Amino acid sequence: MAAPGATSGHRAEAVLDRDGLDGLVRVLRLLGRTVIGPTLRDGAIVLDELDSAEALPYGWGVELEAGRYRTRRREDGAAFAHSAGPQSWKPFLHPERIRQWTADRRSDGRLSVHEESPESVSYAFLGVRPCDLRAIQILDRVMAGGRYRDPAYLSRRTGVFLIAAECTEPGATCFCVSMGSGPAADTGYDLALTEVVDGDGHRFLCRSGSEEGDAVLAKLPHRSADAATSSAAARAVGAAAEHMGRSMPPVDLRALMRDSLDAQRWDDVASRCLSCGNCTMVCPTCFCTTTEDVTDLTGDHAERWRRWDSCYDLDFSLLHGGPVRATPHSRYRQWLTHKLGTWHDQFDSSGCVGCGRCIVWCPTGIDLTEEARALHQETGAGGTAQ
Numbered sequence: 001m002a003a004p005g006a007t008s009g010h011r012a013e014a015v016l017d018r019d020g021l022d023g024l025v026r027v028l029r030l031l032g033r034t035v036i037g038p039t040l041r042d043g044a045i046v047l048d049e050l051d052s053a054e055a056l057p058y059g060w061g062v063e064l065e066a067g068r069y070r071t072r073r074r075e076d077g078a079a080f081a082h083s084a085g086p087q088s089w090k091p092f093l094h095p096e097r098i099r100q101w102t103a104d105r106r107s108d109g110r111l112s113v114h115e116e117s118p119e120s121v122s123y124a125f126l127g128v129r130p131c132d133l134r135a136i137q138i139l140d141r142v143m144a145g146g147r148y149r150d151p152a153y154l155s156r157r158t159g160v161f162l163i164a165a166e167c168t169e170p171g172a173t174c175f176c177v178s179m180g181s182g183p184a185a186d187t188g189y190d191l192a193l194t195e196v197v198d199g200d201g202h203r204f205l206c207r208s209g210s211e212e213g214d215a216v217l218a219k220l221p222h223r224s225a226d227a228a229t230s231s232a233a234a235r236a237v238g239a240a241a242e243h244m245g246r247s248m249p250p251v252d253l254r255a256l257m258r259d260s261l262d263a264q265r266w267d268d269v270a271s272r273c274l275s276c277g278n279c280t281m282v283c284p285t286c287f288c289t290t291t292e293d294v295t296d297l298t299g300d301h302a303e304r305w306r307r308w309d310s311c312y313d314l315d316f317s318l319l320h321g322g323p324v325r326a327t328p329h330s331r332y333r334q335w336l337t338h339k340l341g342t343w344h345d346q347f348d349s350s351g352c353v354g355c356g357r358c359i360v361w362c363p364t365g366i367d368l369t370e371e372a373r374a375l376h377q378e379t380g381a382g383g384t385a386q
Contacts, residue, residue, distance in 0.1 A: 011208040014222040015229050016193075021079070021204060022053040023220045024163070024191075028124040031216075033161060036092060037126035038085065043071055045085040047092075050126065057082060064171040064245070064356065067365030076197045080127055083171030084355040088284030089125055089132055093139060093156045097307045100291070105300040118155035127165040128189070130182035131174075131353040135284035136162070137188050141347050142287050152306075161212065164189040168236040172245035173356030175369055179248065181353040183240040191217060194233035205233040246356060246369045249376045253350065256372065257341030260379040261333070269371055270329035272364045277310035279358035279366075280335065285351050288316070311335050336368060 016024070028035050029051075037050045040057040050056070056079040063070045064083055074081060103113045128136070143153035167176070167183035176182030185192045190213035194205040205225060208214045249256075280286040290309040295302045309316055312331050317324035325331045343351035352368075359367045 011210070012214055012217055013205070013207040013225040013230070014217060014220075015225050016204045016206050016220060016222050018053070018202065020206075020221045021056075021193075024216070025050055025053045025126065027216055027219050028126075028161065031122075033122045033124040035124045035126055036089075038080075038082070040071065044069065045071060045082050047085070047087045047089065053079075056080075056127070061169070062171060064173045064360050065365075066173065066359050066367050067362055069360050077202060078169075078195055078197050080165040080193070080195045081169045081197075083167075083169075083174055084129060084131065084357050084360075086282060086357070086361060088282065088355070088357065089128060089136060090139065090284050090287075092123060092125070093136070093160075094143065094150075094153055094287060095156075097305055098152050100304045100306055102304075103302045118152045120155050122159055123156070124161040124163065126163045127193075128162055129167060129355070130164060130185045131167075131176040131179075131355040132284055133162065133164050133185055133188050134179075134181035134353045135355070138285045138347065138349060138351065138353070139287065141349070142285070145347075161216070162189045162191075164192040166192060166194045166233075166237050167240045168195060170240050170244050171356060173359040173367075174244055174354065175246035175248060175356060176354035177241050177244050177247065178369070179350060179352055179354035184237050189213070194237060196229055196232045196236065198232055200228060200232075203229060205229050246354075246359070246367070248354075248369050249373045251376055253340045253372060254344050256376055256379075257337040260375045261337070263375050263378050265371065265374045265378050266329050266333050268374075269332055269366060270327065272366055273312075273328045273332045274363060275312045275314070275328050275331055276363060277312040278361045278363065280310040280312060281308065282357040282361045283339075284353060284355060284357070285339075286310070290316075311338075336371065339368075340372065 025035050035050045036047055038045050038057055039048050039055045040060050045057050045060060045062060058079050059074050059077045060082060061072050061074045062082045063072055099116050101113055101115045103111050106112055143150045144157060164185035166185050170183060190210045192207050192209060196203050196205060206217060208217050288309045288311060289306050291304055291306050293302060293304050311334050314323055325334055339351040
């Protein structure tokens with residue numbers, strides 16, 4: 001795998017057709033990996049286990065806007081010409097619920113406690129967008145890069161084979177260019193694909209970024225990369241960078257968040273926010289959890305589970321006497337200032353990768369790029385982006 005945080009250098013380049021892509025899934029499955037990739041289900045492009053590349057959403061795209069997601073038919077048969085869906089790769093690395101231990105009362109009245117061992121899986125992620133590739137790197141820093149490493153995350157992350165799919169058609173809510181996370185894939189992958197559909201056919205420029213990527217590519221039906229395909233791929237990615245649907249204001253977002261804590265705009269967004277937590281659930285980098293203990297009806301069996309939590313939950317900041325952040329105003333401000341500002345203080349980067357999921361899946365269509373721009377206009381805070 002491409003090691004967490006490592007830089008993937010250019011190693012080998014080839015061209016695959018649809019048979020080559022199917023061969024990729026087949027080879028990875030023969031190597032004992034569970035291949036996860038995009039597929040069409042229930043009116044959305046979701047991530048699921050793939051038996052073959054035929055399960056990819058060939059000929060399907062999406063229409064995105066604030067609070068709106070629709071799939072649509074495409075005429076070109078492209079497999080990866082769709083923007084981020086409702087899922088990121090986070091649930092496969094940092095699951096929504098994990099059982100931590102169980103306890104049983106024995107016949108002699110004593111307790112028997114069993115600690116759950118982290119599940120060991122061998123994943124291959126096919127079709128990781130550059131923004132999501134960056135998100136995985138951020139999760140690596142949060143969950144595995146500090147003093148207290150999460151064993152459940154490490155057991156799932158170690159050995160993941162990452163196949164990036166560069167973006168050639170950004171959605172209306174995408175703003176990865178603003179966050180420096182796309183549309184090109186430059187680090188952290190084992191293989192990177194750029195889909196090209198033109199008069200010369202449907203094909204994928206494939207380049208490796210690790211020794212394991214080299215080995216897998218060598219087993220696939222492919223042909224040498226040609227100048228026409230390489231140029232077409234570069235043009236497609238370049239055009240995507242020029243056609244982002246959204247952008248952050250070109251200011252120092254960290255300074256903007258720090259200097260606008262008393263802005264009236266927070267009241268405006270709080271009047272629209274439902275505190276539902278959708279934005280944190282679909283965010284590829286939000287990682288907060290809580291624990292809950294459950295028992296059976298007899299009281300003889302108990303379990304402790306770790307589950308996702310959200311800073312929008314009223315009880316998230318609950319202390320003796322009440323919650324620290326009791327209003328939607330304070331909870332939205334906490335989320336946005338942490339994501340764009342104080343995340344730097346904790347993890348040396350922004351917590352936002354510009355995928356736009358929080359905009360799409362907000363029931364009231366709150367757009368964090370619009371909020372950042374409004375805060376800048378109100379306060380004048382934040383200098384030129386660094």
